[in-house]
Each structure stands twice: as structure tokens, then as C-alpha cells.
Amino acid sequence: MTTQSVTIILAEDDDGHAQLVQRNLERAGLLNGFLRVRDGQELLDCLASRGDSHQQTLDDALVVLLDINMPRIDGVEALRQIKANPVTHRIPVIMLTTTDDPREIDRCYELGCNVYITKPVEYEGFIDAIRRLGLFLQIVQRPRNGGS
Amino acid sequence: MKPRRVTILRKGLLVLALPLVYQALFIGLLMKRQSDVGEAQHWAMHTKDVIEKTENIFGLLIATQSSLRGYLLTGNDSFVEDMNRDDRAAEQVFAELKKMIQDSPGQQVRFAKVLANAEARRNYQHIVMDMVHRDGIEKTQAEIKNLKGRELMDALRVSLESFRAVEEKLDAERIENLQRSTTTQNWLLLAGLALNVGIGALAATMFSREISSRIQVVTANTRRITDGETLPPLVAGSDEIRELDEQFHLLADHLKSAGVRERVYQEALERRASELTRANRDLEQKNQEIEMFVYSVSHDLRSPLVNLQGFSRELALTRKDLQDLLQKELTAEDRQRATALADRDMAESIHFIQTAVTRLSSIIDALLRLSRAGRVEYHPKMVEMKPVMQRIVEAMRGTIVKRNAEVIVADLPPVWADPTAVEQIFANLIGNAVNYLDPARPGRVEIGSMAREVEGVDKPQTYFVKDNGLGIAESYLPKVFAIFQRLHGDVATGEGVGLALVKRVVERHGGKVWVESEDGVGSTFFVAFPSEIKDSPLAGVAPRKERLNVTVSHS
Numbered sequence: 001m002t003t004q005s006v007t008i009i010l011a012e013d014d015d016g017h018a019q020l021v022q023r024n025l026e027r028a029g030l031l032n033g034f035l036r037v038r039d040g041q042e043l044l045d046c047l048a049s050r051g052d053s054h055q056q057t058l059d060d061a062l063v064v065l066l067d068i069n070m071p072r073i074d075g076v077e078a079l080r081q082i083k084a085n086p087v088t089h090r091i092p093v094i095m096l097t098t099t100d101d102p103r104e105i106d107r108c109y110e111l112g113c114n115v116y117i118t119k120p121v122e123y124e125g126f127i128d129a130i131r132r133l134g135l136f137l138q139i140v141q142r143p144r145n146g147g148s
Numbered sequence: 149m150k151p152r153r154v155t156i157l158r159k160g161l162l163v164l165a166l167p168l169v170y171q172a173l174f175i176g177l178l179m180k181r182q183s184d185v186g187e188a189q190h191w192a193m194h195t196k197d198v199i200e201k202t203e204n205i206f207g208l209l210i211a212t213q214s215s216l217r218g219y220l221l222t223g224n225d226s227f228v229e230d231m232n233r234d235d236r237a238a239e240q241v242f243a244e245l246k247k248m249i250q251d252s253p254g255q256q257v258r259f260a261k262v263l264a265n266a267e268a269r270r271n272y273q274h275i276v277m278d279m280v281h282r283d284g285i286e287k288t289q290a291e292i293k294n295l296k297g298r299e300l301m302d303a304l305r306v307s308l309e310s311f312r313a314v315e316e317k318l319d320a321e322r323i324e325n326l327q328r329s330t331t332t333q334n335w336l337l338l339a340g341l342a343l344n345v346g347i348g349a350l351a352a353t354m355f356s357r358e359i360s361s362r363i364q365v366v367t368a369n370t371r372r373i374t375d376g377e378t379l380p381p382l383v384a385g386s387d388e389i390r391e392l393d394e395q396f397h398l399l400a401d402h403l404k405s406a407g408v409r410e411r412v413y414q415e416a417l418e419r420r421a422s423e424l425t426r427a428n429r430d431l432e433q434k435n436q437e438i439e440m441f442v443y444s445v446s447h448d449l450r451s452p453l454v455n456l457q458g459f460s461r462e463l464a465l466t467r468k469d470l471q472d473l474l475q476k477e478l479t480a481e482d483r484q485r486a487t488a489l490a491d492r493d494m495a496e497s498i499h500f501i502q503t504a505v506t507r508l509s510s511i512i513d514a515l516l517r518l519s520r521a522g523r524v525e526y527h528p529k530m531v532e533m534k535p536v537m538q539r540i541v542e543a544m545r546g547t548i549v550k551r552n553a554e555v556i557v558a559d560l561p562p563v564w565a566d567p568t569a570v571e572q573i574f575a576n577l578i579g580n581a582v583n584y585l586d587p588a589r590p591g592r593v594e595i596g597s598m599a600r601e602v603e604g605v606d607k608p609q610t611y612f613v614k615d616n617g618l619g620i621a622e623s624y625l626p627k628v629f630a631i632f633q634r635l636h637g638d639v640a641t642g643e644g645v646g647l648a649l650v651k652r653v654v655e656r657h658g659g660k661v662w663v664e665s666e667d668g669v670g671s672t673f674f675v676a677f678p679s680e681i682k683d684s685p686l687a688g689v690a691p692r693k694e695r696l697n698v699t700v701s702h703s
Contacts, residue, residue: 016455016500023462069447077623098450101443119454 007033010065011043011078012096017119021065021096028131040073044081047088066113068097068104076107083112155387156359163351170347174340181333188326194248195319198255201245202312206305208238209269213301216273220292223285228277235270242266252318258311265304272300362389369396373403426604437630444630448511452504459497459504466493514645521652526566528657533560533611536567537595540575547582553591555582560597563609563677569653573661574613576646577673581615586668592616600676605660607679616670620663628663650675 008025012018018036025034037043043064050062064082068075075095082088095108095116105116117129215231218224242263249255272295279288362383369379379400383393466489473486537557541548548555555578563570578593585591594614602608620628629651654661658678665671 014451014455016459016504017451019496019500020455020458020462069451072621073623098447098454119450 006063007035008063008065009043009046010034010036010096011038011040011070011075012036012065012067013038013070014067017067024131039070040075040078040081043078044073047082047091062091064091064093065096066093068095068099068108076104076111079108079111079113154385156389159355159358159387163355166351167344167348171344174344178333178337178340181329181336185326185329185333188322188329192319192322192326195315195322198245198248198315199312199319201241201248202308202315205238205241205245206308208234208241209266209301209304209308212238212273213297216276216297220276220280220285220289231273235273238266255311255314255318258307258314262304262307262311265300265307269300269304272297359389362393366393366396369393369400373400376403376407440630445511445515449508452507452511455500455504456508459500462497463494463501466490466497518645518649518652521572521649522656526569526656528564528566530562531565531567531570532562533570533597536571537574537578540571540578543575544579544582551582551585551587551591553582553585553593555593556595558594558596560595560611561609563611564679565657565677569657573650573653573675574611576650577613577675580646581613581617581671581673584671585615585617589616602660602676605658605676605678608659608676609679610674610676612672612674614670614672619667619669619671620665621667625663625665629661 010018010021012021022034022036035046037046043066047062047064066075066079070078073081075097079093079095082091082093089112092114093112095105095113096119097104097117098119100118108116117132119129212231212234215227215234219227219231246259246263249259275295276288276292276297279291283291362385365380365383366389372379373396379397382397383390470486470489473482473489476482478486534557537560541555541557574595578595581593582591585593592615595611596614597609597611600608600610602610629647651661654675654677660676661674663671663673
């Protein structure tokens with residue numbers, strides 16, 4: 001397993017969901033860097049501040065987990081802004097939401113999200129989704145490692 | 149009452165009768181003329197008779213003269229018999245003539261002279277016969293020359309000639325008279341016939357002209373009716389043509405009013421169609437809202453369910469960890485770990501499970517409240533708005549003071565609505581305005597009214613609640629009235645059902661609610677009530693359905 005540190009930013013307004021995601025990432029051994037924000041606006045602010053101070057690592061060391069239904073700026077709008085901004089558009093974005101509406105999924109893919117995962121109520125499924133997410137994140141990082 | 153009608157039949161009879169009357173008069177005249185001619189003929193014949201009888205007498209007198217002479221010469225008595233017979237015949241003819249000339253006094257004088265001469269002549273004859281009886285034939289023959297028989301005869305002849313000449317003159321006059329009469333009669337006949345033909349032709353022409361010209365007018369009227377033109381005044385007269393024209397005028401009026409009715413129906417139909425289109429659009433919108441509502445509710449129900457599932461699973465995992473720990477001798481480290489599991493993990497899981505249950509419960513409560521808002525019966529009346537607003541503001545006094553806010557209530561017109569509903573609506577709006585003020589500046593909430601056209605609301609009475617609070621981002625505006633949408637989730641508590649409730653209540657009053665806002669500057673919520681509550685297009689929908697469609701909008 002790579003030792004390269006990856007910062008996962010979770011944008012999630014529901015504390016319980018955030019906690020569950022965090023615990024399962026922990027179990028999967030993916031909690032190298034974890035940051036949680038409560039809505040889209042906070043996420044964008046956070047990215048902007050990191051962009052200023054960590055220009056070097058912004059592209060390759062960040063993954064965003066994004067809920068859709070959030071106050072102020074929702075997940076879809078946040079996704080749009082991230083993908084529209086040349087500084088942040090290469091950051092992998094994983095939509096993580098209770099919504100399984102196909103139209104919503106299509107819209108997110110159109111806007112450029114990398115993966116779309118629904119939060120299943122069924123717990124085993126949820127854990128499985130997080131686990132797959134862990135595998136995915138490892139794959140995402142491998143080329144960068146090989147390159148360096 | 150009704151004036152006597154001059155029908156075409158009567159006119160026709162009149163046309164026939166005129167020549168007939170004329171002909172009758174004419175025939176009467178002709179007959180009179182005919183009898184005049186007949187009289188003239190009679191008098192002409194009469195004169196001829198008189199002349200004939202005069203000649204007859206003359207012949208008889210000549211014959212008696214001859215018989216006398218013959219007797220005197222021969223002494224044969226047969227001559228005497230002839231003479232007496234002729235004398236008697238002459239006597240008879242004289243008597244007839246006398247009767248025939250009674251009409252002419254001049255001829256009577258002449259006839260008297262003839263009679264006198266004839267008497268004298270007869271006396272001569274008697275004298276001669278007496279002489280023959282007394283003196284014998286020879287002596288008489290000798291004496292006779294002295295008796296001047298010839299002179300007597302001549303006088304008689306002269307007087308007769310005179311009588312006859314006058315009579316012949318009369319005859320000529322009368323024949324001429326007769327001819328004149330006949331000629332006049334012929335001319336009269338010709339003129340009468342010509343006049344008859346003329347009168348007939350004139351009557352026929354007038355009749356046909358009057359009838360045909362008016363029929364042409366009526367025919368033109370039928371064409372005008374077909375073309376939808378206005379008809380000229382009724383044709384003159386009171387016959388069948390007039391009646392026909394009257395019927396056509398009635399028909400035209402009927403058609404015109406039918407046209408007007410048709411237009412009215414057409415307009416009503418178009419109005420209905422546009423109402424239907426609008427209702428359809430409303431329904432479509434409501435349908436979309438329901439979809440969004442169901443989507444929103446399912447999402448909001450699923451969110452706490454994820455927590456419920458997740459943390460109960462976490463609890464199970466923690467329980468297993470604890471069980472594993474408890475199966476062996478507990479080291480100090482294990483004990484610390486077990487304590488951490490119980491205090492940290494289990495407590496956290498239980499906390500989230502409880503939160504999720506509370507959330508689910510409040511969602512269900514909110515749904516029930518919304519459902520009740522659709523069901524509750526309203527009792528609209530005129531509501532004085534200012535006291536209502538003041539009551540609401542008074543109830544929120546604590547929050548208002550805490551937020552350092554100022555609430556200004558302008559003079560407000562009354563509204564026709566359910567008082568409880570009005571209070572519910574404005575309590576929500578004013579509550580929102582106060583709760584979402586910007587802490588960075590002194591809060592100010594204004595409540596007022598305005599006159600403004602509002603689409604879909606009849607004679608709207610519009611009120612507004614204006615604040616200088618946090619405001620709403622443009623991208624969020626469409627969701628403001630939808631259920632379970634909370635923009636400033638961190639600023640105040642709530643289930644996100646307040647504005648959905650407001651929208652539902654306002655719409656049940658036939659009104660409209662909308663918002664204008666600028667992020668970071670403030671929001672203004674508008675509520676428009678119709679001046680009178682009318683049946684909404686959805687009034688006939690069953691309560692259950694109606695309940696469904698009221699709600700979804702935003703916030």
C-alpha cells in the first residue's frame with residue numbers, strides 16, 4: 001500500500017453520515033488526511049484557501065467526497081464550480097448521496113464528477129461502497145507514484 | 149283590428165273586374181244604340197209602307213175610273229161590281245193610311261185634302277151612276293163631259309202626289325238617318341273594343357309590374373340574408389308578398405340573434421378553453437410539485453434511515469468488540485479500550501440513533517401538520533390586519549429584543565380570509581424574517597400592503613413582510629417554498645416546513661405567495677389574497693388529492 005498521503009475532504013451536512021463515512025474510511029485504512037466541511041460554500045472556501053497555500057500539492061493529493069443536499073451551496077453547484085475553476089478542476093470528485101435519481105446522476109456526470117456513489121440504507125452495502133472507494137483512491141494515486 | 153288585407157287574389161280579381169265592368173257598360177250603351185237604330189229602321193219601313201199604300205190607293209182609284217168608263221161604254225154591270233169592290237178596297241186603305249200618319253201633323257193636313265178630293269171624286273162617281281140609273285147610259289155619256297170628272301181625278305192625283313212627295317222626302321231623310329246611326333254604331337263598337345283591349349292591357353301591366361317588382365325586392369332580400377347583409381324596410385302593401393317579406397325580416401332577425409348567441413357561446417367556449425388550459429397548466433405545475441415533494445420527502449426520510457441503519461450496525465460492531473474483550477482476562481489496556489468503546493463509540497452511536505429517530509418523528513409530524521392544513525375548514529370573514537400583526541409581534545417580543553431588531557407595522561387594509569389562517573401565515577413569515585436577520589447589522593422588519601396586479605388572483609389585496617436579513621441566493625429562490633428545504637440550517641431550528649405550510653394555506657385561500665430577495669441584503673415575502681374567495685379550479689377535486697397537491701414548494 002502506498003504511503004503517499006492523500007487528503008480526503010468530505011462535504012456533508014449530516015453529522016451522523018459524516019461520522020459513518022469517517023469510521024469506515026478508518027477501518028479501510030484510508031484516513032491519512034481527513035477533513036470534513038458542512039456545506040458547499042465551506043468546501044469552496046476551504047479549497048480556495050488550500051489553493052493559495054498548497055499550490056504544489058493541490059492536484060494530486062486531494063479527493064473530494066461530496067453530498068448533494070446541503071444548505072447554502074448544494075453539492076451539484078459545488079461540483080460545477082470546482083470543475084469550472086481551472087485551479088481545482090483536476091481534483092477527483094466523488095458524489096456520495098442518498099439520491100439515486102438517474103437524472104441527478106446524469107447531471108453530476110455531465111458536470112464532471114468522477115464517481116457517483118449512493119448511500120445505501122442497507123449498511124453492508126454502504127460499507128462495501130466505502131471499501132470500493134478505498135480501492136479506487138489507491139488506483140487514482142498509483143500513476144502519480146509510478147511517475148515520481 | 150287588423151286592416152283589411154288586399155291579397156294578390158283580390159288584386160287579380162280587380163284586374164279582371166275592371167274590363168268586365170267596362171264591357172258591361174259598353175254593352176249597355178251598345179244596346180241602347182241598337183234600339184235607336186231599330187227605331188230608325190222602323191220609321192224607314194213605315195214611310196215605305198205609307199208610300200206603298202199611297203201608290204196602292206192611286207192604282208185603285210185609277211182602276212175605279214177605268215171601271216166607270218168601261219161601264220159607261222159597255223153598260224156591263226160587271227164593271228160596276230169591280231168599281232165598287234175597288235172603292236171599298238180604297239176606303240180600307242185610306243183608313244189604314246189615316247192611322248199610319250198620326251205621327252205627322254203636316255201629312256195629316258195633306259191627307260185630309262187627299263180625302264176631300266177622294267170624297268169629291270166619289271161623289272162624282274155617285275152622280276154619274278145616279279144619272280145612268282135615271283137617264284140611261286147614252287144620255288149620261290153625253291152629259292158626262294160637263295161633270296168634269298177628269299178635273300176631279302186630276303185634283304185627287306195632284307193631292308196624292310203631293311202627299312207622296314212629302315212622304316218620299318221623309319223616307320230619304322229617315323234612310324239617311326238610319327245609315328248615320330249604323331255608321332256611328334260601327335265606330336262606337338270599334339272604339340269600344342279598342343278601349344277594352346287597352347284597359348285590359350293596362351290593368352295586366354300594372355298588376356304584373358306591381359307584383360313582379362315587389363317580388364324582386366323580396367328575392368333580393370333572400371340573397372341579402374344569405375350574404376348576412378342588413379335588409380331594407382318592408383315592401384309596401386298588405387298582401388302575401390308583404391307577408392313573405394315580413395317572414396324574411398323575421399328570419400333575418402332570428403339569424404342575427406342566433407349569430408349573436410353563437411358569438412357569445414364561442415366566446416364562452418374560448419374562455420372555458422383558456423380556463424382549462426390554465427387549470428391544466430396549474431395541474432401540471434402541481435404535479436411537478438408533488439413529484440418534487442415525494443422526491444424531497446423520500447430523501448429526507450432516507451437520510452435519518454442511513455444513520456439509523458449505520459449506527460445500529462456500529463452498535464453491533466462495538467458490542468462484538470466488547471464481547472471479544474470480555475472473553476479474556478482484562479488488562480489495564482483492555483479496560484481502557486473497553487471504556488473508550490462504551491463511552492465514545494456506543495454513546496456516539498446512541499446519540500445519532502436518537503437524533504435520527506427524532507428527525508424521523510419530526511418529519512412525520514410536519515407531514516401531518518401539512519396534511520391538516522389542507523383539511524381544516526376555513527371560515528372566512530373580514531379580518532382587521534393591524535391587530536393580528538401586533539399580536540404576532542408581541543408574541544415574538546423576546547426573540548426580537550434578543551436579535552436587537554425593530555419591527556414596523558404600517559396601516560393595513562382588512563382582508564377577507566380565515567382569521568386563524570391569516571395569523572398562521574404571518575406568524576411564519578414574520579418569524580422567518582426575525583430569525584434570519586443578519587447579526588452583523590441592526591435588524592429591521594417592515595410589514596405593509598400595496599396595490600399591484602397579480603396573475604391568477606382576482607382583485608388582489610397584497611401584503612408584504614420585508615427584512616434586511618441574510619437574504620436568499622438566486623439559485624435557491626425556486627426551492628424556498630418546497631418542503632424540508634433549509635437554507636440557513638445553522639441559524640435557527642425548524643423542520644423546513646413553515647413556508648411550505650404558508651404556501652399551502654395561501655393557495656387554499658385562492659391567493660399567491662412569492663419572494664424577492666438579494667443574498668446578503670434581505671428578503672421580501674409577498675402574500676396576495678383575492679378580494680373575495682372564489683372557487684379555485686381545483687375546488688371539485690376530492691379532499692385527499694387536494695391535500696396532496698397543495699404542498700410542495702419550497703424553502
